[in-house]
Each structure stands twice: as C-alpha cells, then as structure tokens.
Amino acid sequence: MPDPYAPAGVRDPAASGGWSAAAGPTDSGKQWPPVTGAAGLPRRIPGATTEWRRGWAPDRSALLGVAGETAADASSADVGAGTGVEEHPETKPVPTRWTAAGRRSAPEVPAGPAGSASPAGAADPADPDLRAARSGDAGTASHEDLNRDRYGGRYAADPDEGTPDGGLPGGDLPGGDLHGDHPYGGDLHEHAPDDAAHDDAAHDDEDPGDPHDELRGPAAERTEVIWRAPGLDAPVAPAPLPEPGADLLATSLAPYTGARPRRFAAPPTDVPVQEAADSDDGPGSNRVRIVLSERRSTAHSSRGLSDVQDPGAVGTLLRNSLVRTQLLLALRVSLVALFTLGMLPVLFMALPVLGEIEVAGIRLPWLLLGLLVYPFLLGLGWWYVRSAESVEQDFADDVADR
Amino acid sequence: MSATAVASLVAIVLVAVVSAVIGSIAHRTRLTSDFLVASRTVPSRLNAGAISGEYLSAASFLGIAGLILVEGVDGLWYAVGYTAGYLLLLLFVAAPLRRSGAYTVPDFADARLASPALRRVCAAVVIVICWLYLLPQLQGAGLTLGIVTGLPDWIGSAGAGVVVLATVALGGMRSVTFVQAFQYWFKLTALAVPAVIGLVIWFGDGHTFSRDEPPEFREPTTVSVTTPVTLDVRLSVDVTARGIVNGVPVDGPLRWVAGSSHDVAAGTELAFAAGDPVPVTSGAPTDDESWLRPFAGSGEHQLLGTYSLILATFLGTMGLPHVLGRFYTNSDGRAARRSAVVVLAMLGGFYILVTLMGVLARVYTPQLLVTGRSDAAVLLLPTAILGSGLLGALVAGLVAAGAWAAFLSTASGLLVSLASVVSTDVLPGKGRVTRQFPLATVIAGLPPTVVALIPTGLNFAEAVALVFAVAASTFCPLLVLGIWWRGLTDVGAIGGVLVGGVTSAAAVVAALARLDTAFLGPAAGWVEMLLYRPAIVSVPLAFATMVALSLLTRSRRPEDAGQVMLRLHAPERLGLMRDRLDDRT
Numbered sequence: 001m002p003d004p005y006a007p008a009g010v011r012d013p014a015a016s017g018g019w020s021a022a023a024g025p026t027d028s029g030k031q032w033p034p035v036t037g038a039a040g041l042p043r044r045i046p047g048a049t050t051e052w053r054r055g056w057a058p059d060r061s062a063l064l065g066v067a068g069e070t071a072a073d074a075s076s077a078d079v080g081a082g083t084g085v086e087e088h089p090e091t092k093p094v095p096t097r098w099t100a101a102g103r104r105s106a107p108e109v110p111a112g113p114a115g116s117a118s119p120a121g122a123a124d125p126a127d128p129d130l131r132a133a134r135s136g137d138a139g140t141a142s143h144e145d146l147n148r149d150r151y152g153g154r155y156a157a158d159p160d161e162g163t164p165d166g167g168l169p170g171g172d173l174p175g176g177d178l179h180g181d182h183p184y185g186g187d188l189h190e191h192a193p194d195d196a197a198h199d200d201a202a203h204d205d206e207d208p209g210d211p212h213d214e215l216r217g218p219a220a221e222r223t224e225v226i227w228r229a230p231g232l233d234a235p236v237a238p239a240p241l242p243e244p245g246a247d248l249l250a251t252s253l254a255p256y257t258g259a260r261p262r263r264f265a266a267p268p269t270d271v272p273v274q275e276a277a278d279s280d281d282g283p284g285s286n287r288v289r290i291v292l293s294e295r296r297s298t299a300h301s302s303r304g305l306s307d308v309q310d311p312g313a314v315g316t317l318l319r320n321s322l323v324r325t326q327l328l329l330a331l332r333v334s335l336v337a338l339f340t341l342g343m344l345p346v347l348f349m350a351l352p353v354l355g356e357i358e359v360a361g362i363r364l365p366w367l368l369l370g371l372l373v374y375p376f377l378l379g380l381g382w383w384y385v386r387s388a389e390s391v392e393q394d395f396a397d398d399v400a401d402r
Numbered sequence: 403m404s405a406t407a408v409a410s411l412v413a414i415v416l417v418a419v420v421s422a423v424i425g426s427i428a429h430r431t432r433l434t435s436d437f438l439v440a441s442r443t444v445p446s447r448l449n450a451g452a453i454s455g456e457y458l459s460a461a462s463f464l465g466i467a468g469l470i471l472v473e474g475v476d477g478l479w480y481a482v483g484y485t486a487g488y489l490l491l492l493l494f495v496a497a498p499l500r501r502s503g504a505y506t507v508p509d510f511a512d513a514r515l516a517s518p519a520l521r522r523v524c525a526a527v528v529i530v531i532c533w534l535y536l537l538p539q540l541q542g543a544g545l546t547l548g549i550v551t552g553l554p555d556w557i558g559s560a561g562a563g564v565v566v567l568a569t570v571a572l573g574g575m576r577s578v579t580f581v582q583a584f585q586y587w588f589k590l591t592a593l594a595v596p597a598v599i600g601l602v603i604w605f606g607d608g609h610t611f612s613r614d615e616p617p618e619f620r621e622p623t624t625v626s627v628t629t630p631v632t633l634d635v636r637l638s639v640d641v642t643a644r645g646i647v648n649g650v651p652v653d654g655p656l657r658w659v660a661g662s663s664h665d666v667a668a669g670t671e672l673a674f675a676a677g678d679p680v681p682v683t684s685g686a687p688t689d690d691e692s693w694l695r696p697f698a699g700s701g702e703h704q705l706l707g708t709y710s711l712i713l714a715t716f717l718g719t720m721g722l723p724h725v726l727g728r729f730y731t732n733s734d735g736r737a738a739r740r741s742a743v744v745v746l747a748m749l750g751g752f753y754i755l756v757t758l759m760g761v762l763a764r765v766y767t768p769q770l771l772v773t774g775r776s777d778a779a780v781l782l783l784p785t786a787i788l789g790s791g792l793l794g795a796l797v798a799g800l801v802a803a804g805a806w807a808a809f810l811s812t813a814s815g816l817l818v819s820l821a822s823v824v825s826t827d828v829l830p831g832k833g834r835v836t837r838q839f840p841l842a843t844v845i846a847g848l849p850p851t852v853v854a855l856i857p858t859g860l861n862f863a864e865a866v867a868l869v870f871a872v873a874a875s876t877f878c879p880l881l882v883l884g885i886w887w888r889g890l891t892d893v894g895a896i897g898g899v900l901v902g903g904v905t906s907a908a909a910v911v912a913a914l915a916r917l918d919t920a921f922l923g924p925a926a927g928w929v930e931m932l933l934y935r936p937a938i939v940s941v942p943l944a945f946a947t948m949v950a951l952s953l954l955t956r957s958r959r960p961e962d963a964g965q966v967m968l969r970l971h972a973p974e975r976l977g978l979m980r981d982r983l984d985d986r987t
Contacts, residue, residue, distance in 0.1 A: 319968045326971055327886050330493040337489055345708045348696035355695035365696050369478040370757040374750025377489045381743045384493055389736065392973035
C-alpha cells in the first residue's frame with residue numbers, strides 16, 4: 001500500500017507525479033547547513049528575453065573584466081549583427097571565479113588556444129571538449145542555468161542559513177580543492193575514445209557554417225572552462241541508445257529559446273525519456289518556464305541515469321569513479337585524524353618532557369586531549385561534509401548533463 | 403533521609419515521568435516505520451540531539467570522569483575515542499548507510515549481500531552487543547540510586563529496567579526521539595551547573611596539581627570498600643580499619659608506611675583524618691604530579707593498551723546498533739551527514755564538561771581513589787563542593803537526574819535496536835511488526851535486566867569500551883567493506899563477523915568475569931592487556947578474515963553489487979534511494 005509518510009525517492013511515481021512528489025519530507029527547511037534552493041524565490045531565467053543563437057557565446061566582459069572589455073564589445077557587436085543577440089542586463093551570464101585550469105575540464109585535455117583549434121577543429125580528434133563547449137547548444141545554457149540555480153540561488157536564497165557559505169560569491173563553492181581533479185570527466189575521457197567521433201560529426205556540421213569563428217576564438221578559450229555542453233562530459237556512448245550523436249545534433253541545431261528543459265518533470269528512474277522533455281516546450285516557442293525552487297529529491301531520469309545504472313562497462317566505470325572519489329576523500333580525512341591523534345601516545349611515551357610543558361596554565365597533554373581535540377574533530381567533520389557534498393553535486397551534474 | 407536524597411529521588415522520578423510524558427504526547431505511533439525509524443521524518447538538528455542523547459551513556463556521564471580521577475590524562479582517551487569514533491562513522495558509514503534504505507544492521511547486510519545466513523549472524527551480534535551494552539547502563543542506574551538514597555543497587559537497576567521497557571514498548575522510536583533530544587540537553591545542564599560552580603570554587607581555593615604529593619582528604623572520611631582492592635601508599639598514613647586487611651581481621655588503628663601496599667577485602671571500613679594523604683588503588687598514579695603526566699600508571703604495555711583502546715573506540719562507534727539505528731531516522735543521506743556533524747559538536751561540548759568534572763573530583767572526592775568505585779565521582783561531587791545544604795542537595799539532585807537521563811536514553815535506544823531485530827528477525831510472522839514490537843521489547847529487555855542485578859567491578863567506561871571492541875570487530879568491517887568494496891561476499895562477511903565477534907566477545911566475557919586474575923607468570927601482563935583491550939588483535943583479524951574469504955569466494959560476489967553500491971553512494975537528486983520497509987509491505 002502506498003505509505004503517505006514515505007520519504008523522498010520512494011514515492012509511487014504514478015500516484016504522485018513529478019511536482020507534487022517533490023514536496024517531500026526533506027523539504028522541512030529545518031536542516032543544517034542550508035538545503036539546496038530551499039527558498040521559494042523566483043529565479044532569473046537566463047536568456048528568457050533573448051533570442052539565442054546556437055553558437056551562443058558568454059558575455060566576455062563579465063568574464064574578462066575590464067581588460068577584456070574591448071574585445072567583448074567587438075565580439076558582441078559582431079555576434080549581435082549576425083544573430084540579433086542582445087544581452088539583457090538581467091540575463092547576463094554570471095561571472096564565475098573558476099580557474100582557467102578548468103574545474104569542469106578534464107586535466108589531461110590540453111587547454112590549447114582556441115584560435116588555433118577553431119579552423120582545424122574538425123580535424124583535431126584529441127580535443128572534442130573544446131569544440132563541444134564552443135558549439136554551445138541548448139545544453140550549454142541549461143547547464144549554466146543549473147549552476148546558477150544551485151550555487152547562486154542557494155546562497156542568495158538562504159540568507160538566514162548562510163553561515164557556512166555566507167561570505168562566498170555564488171558560483172565559487174568552497175572546498176574547491178576537490179574541484180580541480182574532477183574525476184568523472186577525467187575517467188570518461190580516458191576510456192571512451194570512440195565518442196570523439198560523435199562530437200566530430202556534430203562539429204563537422206556546425207563549424208563551416210559559423211562565420212565568426214575567428215572572433216569567437218578568444219572567447220572560446222574562456223568559454224570552454226566555464227560552460228559545458230552535453231558532449232563535453234558525455235563522451236561515453238550509452239549502450240541502450242542507438243544514436244546519441246543524432247540526439248546531440250538535433251538539440252544543438254535547435255535555436256535556444258531560453259526555455260528551461262524540463263529536467264524534473266520526467267517520471268523517475270529507469271525510463272529514459274530525456275530528449276522528449278526538451279521538445280515539450282518546443283524549440284522556437286517563447287514560453288518561459290518559471291521555476292520557483294529547485295527540487296532536490298525528485299527522481300528525474302535522463303540518459304545519464306540509465307548510463308549510471310547500466311550493468312555494463314560504462315556503468316561500472318561511472319559507479320566506481322564515484323565510489324573511489326568518495327572513498328579517497330573519506331580516507332584522506334580519516335588519515336588526518338588518525339595520524340594526528342595516533343601520533344600523540346608515541347610522542348608522549350617517547351618525550352616525557354611534553355607532559356611537563358604548560359600552555360596557558362594547562363599541561364600540554366590535557367590541553368590537547370581535553371580541549372583542542374574536539375574543535376579539531378568538528379572541523380574535520382565539517383570539511384568532509386562540504387567536500388563530500390560537492391563531490392556528489394558534481395556527480396549529479398554529470399549524470400543530469402549526460 | 404537527607405535533603406540530598408529527597409531532592410535526588412524527586413529529580414529522578416521527575417526525569418522518568420517527563421520522559422514518559424514527552425514520549426506519549428509526542429506522537430501516536432501507528433505504522434511499522436513509526437515504530438522502527440520514526441517514519442524517517444526527524445529534522446536533522448533534532449535528530450542530532452537525539453543521537454547525542456542516546457550515545458552519551460552512563461559510561462560518558464559517570465565513567466569517564468571517574469577514570470580521569472584515577473588515571474589522569476590517560477583517561478581522556480576514552481572521551482577522545484568516543485568522539486573520534488563519531489567522526490569515522492560520519493566518514494565511512496553515515497550517508498551510505500542511510501541511503502541503503504535498510505532499517506536495522508541485519509537488514510543492511512541483507513540488502514547488500516542477500517544472504518539469510520548473514521542476516522541471522524548479524525541479528526545475533528546485535529543482540530550480543532546490545533545486551534553487553536545494557537549491563538553497565540542498568541548497573542549505573544542502580545549505583546546512582548544506591549549512592550543518593552542508600553538503597554541496595556539492584557533496586558535502581560530493576561527500576562530503570564522497568565521504566566525503559568515500558569517507554570519503549572508503548573512508544574517506539576518516534577517518541578524516543580523527542581525524549582532523547584530532551585535528555586541530551588538535560589544531561590548537558592546537569593553537568594554544566596556543578597562544573598561551573600566547582601570551577602569557580604576551585605579557582606578560589608588556589609589548589610594546584612603540580613606537586614609531588616598524593617591528594618589529601620579534605621575532611622575526616624570513612625571509606626567503605628565494596629570490592630576487594632589493593633592500595634598503594636605513597637606517604638605514611640594512620641588509618642583506623644575495621645574488617646580484613648592483608649588477610650588479617652583488624653579492628654583498630656593501623657600505620658601504613660610509605661611505599662607499602664595493602665590488600666583490603668570487601669566490607670572493610672577505613673577511617674582517615676582530615677589532611678591524611680590518600681592511598682590509591684594499585685596501578686594508578688599515586689601523586690598529583692605523575693597524575694598530570696601521560697602513562698604515569700604502573701600497568702604493563704600501556705602504549706599498546708592505549709592503541710588498542712583507540713582502535714576499539716574509533717572503529718567501534720560505527721558498529722553500535724543503536725547509533726546506526728538512529729541514523730536510519732534521518733530523512734536522507736545528506737541529512738545523515740549533517741546531523742553527524744552537529745553531533746560532533748554536541749559530543750565535544752559534553753566531554754569538555756566531563757573532563758572538568760574528573761579534574762574537580764580529584765580535588766574534592768579523593769576517597770573514591772580508595773574504594774575503586776570511581777564511577778560515583780560525578781554523583782558525589784556536588785555535595786563535596788557545596789556541602790549538604792539546600793544548594794548542594796538541589797545540585798546533587800540535578801546530577802542524579804542527569805545520570806538517570808543518561809541511562810534511560812541509552813538503554814531505550816539499545817532496547818529499540820534490540821526489539822527491532824528481535825521483532826523482524828527472530829520472532830516468526832514477519833510483516834506484523836507493530837503488534838510484535840511490545841512483545842519483542844519485553845523478550846529482548848528482560849535478560850540484561852536480570853543479569854544487571856549481579857554486580858561487576860568494572861568501571862562503566864571500561865565496560866563500554868569492551869563493547870566497543872566487539873562492535874569494532876564485527877559490524878565495523880562488515881559496514882566498511884560492504885559500503886566501499888564491491889568484492890565482499892556473503893561467505894567473507896559471515897566469516898569475518900564470526901571470527902571478530904568470537905574473539906572479542908570471548909575476551910569481554912573473560913574480562914567481565916575477571917578471569918585475568920587466574921593467569922600468572924610472565925605472560926600475565928599480556929593476557930590482562932588483551933582481555934581488557936582486545937581490539938588490537940580482533941579488529942585486524944576480522945578485517946583480514948573478511949577480505950581473505952571474500953577473495954577466495956570471488957564467484958559468490960552478488961551480481962547486483964554495483965547497483966547496490968550506486969544506491970549507497972548516489973546523491974539523493976538522482977532519486978535512486980529506496981526504502982526497504984516499503985518493499986516489505
């Protein structure tokens with residue numbers, strides 16, 4: 001029988017449907033630290049009033065700052081002339097603080113100069129990410145959208161809960177040391193060389209038709225590290241789907257309308273109905289979906305989810321990389337704790353003089369074991385939770401974007 | 403009956419009644435999941451309070467302060483270990499375990515490895531751990547009542563047993579959540595008040611520990627020895643004894659010269675004058691200066707013993723069924739992690755107070771060094787500091803009630819875990835947990851209540867550390883390997899749990915029965931160390947067995963291991979989490 005108190009993730013999808021199911025008990029708002037996107041403030045929809053062309057490039061003035069302003073002006077004028085792009089002040093891409101090394105890009109992918117890559121891009125199989133990023137289809141913008149929702153939205157929308165996050169600008173998640181080695185992307189690139197072909201296919205179609213390649217060159221160099229196209233981190237061709245490349249092509253050719261893909265309305269798990277969601281809003285339609293808050297616990301399916309659940313090599317690889325990352329993180333934190341505390345008995349035994357040192361009127365062993373050890377452990381725990389959650393978010397992004 | 407006794411009794415009864423009232427008004431429990439896991443809707447901050455309230459037992463409230471009083475800085479390792487164990491639980495177990503959707507440890511094992519045999523083994527281990535853990539709790543209740551009222555200990559033990567049985571059988575876990583969150587804050591208050599008062603008075607005293615002398619009796623003191631002890635005398639002391647000392651019946655004044663040691667039989671009364679140096683039970687540091695330093699006791703293999711204790715407490719927390727059961731009541735894996743961090747803060751605050759109480763006890767209740775019943779330190783401290791006037795009586799009542807809150811919360815948590823396992827895995831007729839839960843509670847709770855009436859001479863913190871060793875040798879490898887290693891097989895898991903459980907539990911039972919005194923000769927020191935601190939052998943043994951057997955039976959790896967692992971580690975956003983309770987109905 002359906003349990004009315006059943007928690008998130010176990011609801012009967014037929015009975016509850018996407019949106020109502022989202023209001024699960026996890027939305028109690030009493031959790032610490034702040035839950036993702038809990039406040040019901042409407043979010044800005046990037047591109048809501050803008051006609052985006054498929055080769056949309058981010059606002060470079062936001063990215064490059066003052067120094068890049070002239071280049072940005074030139075490019076936006078140029079781009080605008082071609083496509084009628086008009087950056088609404090409300091919908092400017094959020095400037096991010098991610099490093100040029102590329103939080104999202106795999107470490108082994110050479111961040112080569114985009115200018116050189118662009119004309120020869122189609123013939124350069126080693127560098128699918130770069131081109132995928134620059135191709136900038138609907139997925140690109142939706143990913144940016146997602147990021148803003150998660151980071152910007154979260155921090156901005158929870159002023160009262162913001163203690164751990166408060167001082168940090170949106171988009172720059174603390175604990176960033178973990179982001180440097182984004183593991184899933186890295187692994188995937190290593191193990192799925194064949195998918196470069198799909199990307200190539202997409203690009204062969206696009207690149208010749210793009211007259212602004214030269215101008216977009218410098219921007220692309222930045223873009224690549226900030227936005228991610230579906231092709232970027234999804235080079236693994238999922239076995240159950242016949243033609244992922246065709247999918248990609250279809251969506252990337254459709255002009256981006258600013259409509260948010262219905263990521264959360266799809267029935268949960270197992271049923272990969274992903275691309276249909278996009279066409280629901282209809283390419284070219286001017287409808288705008290207003291999303292009041294990000295629903296965390298709603299099961300939404302995507303090709304990525306079925307990838308992850310795939311019993312074959314792809315799924316195994318994905319799963320293992322998640323488990324390995326989390327395990328390494330847990331081991332790292334526990335080793336810090338074990339080494340620091342485990343050292344103390346030996347030190348006390350080997351150097352009895354340590355027992356006679358007084359700090360602030362308290363003997364050192366008492367100070368360490370009676371007082372300082374607790375903030376130390378608490379700090380480790382806090383650090384771990386932050387890091388583990390960001391690892392999970394990366395993984396979920398990865399799956400959602402596939 | 404003195405004012406202290408009256409105040410304490412009233413406070414104890416109040417705590418019991420308030421606990422019962424909060425429990426009964428909080429929620430009417432109807433569904434199976436209400437009983438077992440509070441419908442998984444407990445907010446994480448409330449849940450953190452409940453986890454802390456449940457975790458901080460008699461061992462923490464009374465035992466650790468007593469150990470600090472006797473052993474000094476070495477006793478701090480218990481508090482550090484109990485807290486650090488929580489960190490490791492957070493790191494390796496918290497979120498994946500919650501995401502497993504299981505509601506007891508055997509159920510987790512079943513979900514991961516789909517082996518009925520393993521499930522039965524785990525159920526047995528849960529029962530062993532809970533029973534061993536319940537003993538010091540119920541005995542602590544008896545000790546508390548005995549100290550404040552002079553009644554025999556067994557009355558308090560039996561009373562605590564009945565109260566806990568009734569609360570759990572009628573309310574289930576949901577009500578217990580509110581009760582335990584309340585009890586955490588109550589325990590904290592009960593320690594903070596005397597600790598702050600004591601600290602102020604102590605600073606006014608100008609007392610220092612940096613002196614090469616034993617502690618002194620502050621007033622004429624008569625000590626009743628209830629368990630046989632050997633006393634080391636650091637400075638010569640005149641004592642008036644009545645009873646049996648060194649095997650000889652004595653009734654009159656004795657002179658114990660410096661450096662001698664004396665066996666005192668149970669039932670002996672020793673009277674000291676004010677200002678006399680305090681003889682201490684053998685093995686403990688005799689003077690204040692050495693008490694301040696690490697490894698000052700005279701026991702053998704102290705370093706190894708400390709590491710074994712560290713291993714047991716660090717790894718044991720994640721294997722305690724009642725702590726794990728608490729985690730199932732979080733709404734999801736994220737909430738589980740976050741409440742674990744709050745718990746770390748709550749535990750730290752509590753243990754700092756406990757440490758303070760232990761230090762104060764060294765100054766104000768040194769007579770406990772003679773009896774060896776150091777558990778009583780926290781209970782006696784208020785009247786020792788404030789005198790037996792009204793204020794002293796009130797504070798003593800508060801502390802006694804706090805101690806009872808500690809037993810009640812931990813015991814009811816243990817009993818819920820026990821009853822969950824008994825009702826789902828032991829009793830026949832699955833799927834009717836609601837009706838069976840009260841019955842299961844009584845069946846599971848009676849044996850330890852009866853056994854608790856027999857006294858053991860172990861400090862509560864030591865007894866609990868032994869249980870931690872069992873947990874660290876059984877469920878810790880099972881959970882850690884089950885969560886992080888795809889290669890675990892049912893054969894490996896059963897083998898590891900059995901090997902670790904048998905070695906550690908045998909050591910615990912031997913230690914509780916004081917078998918180590920039967921060993922003599924050169925190996926006696928090793929035997930004693932290993933019986934009281936078995937983790938350093940049993941934990942690596944359990945891990946090694948589990949890994950080796952799993953590698954040997956590689957073909958038995960469950961085919962869905964990858965899917966289960968994904969469910970354990972995938973973030974909630976992906977919606978992969980399922981609830982095993984729902985699968986059942």
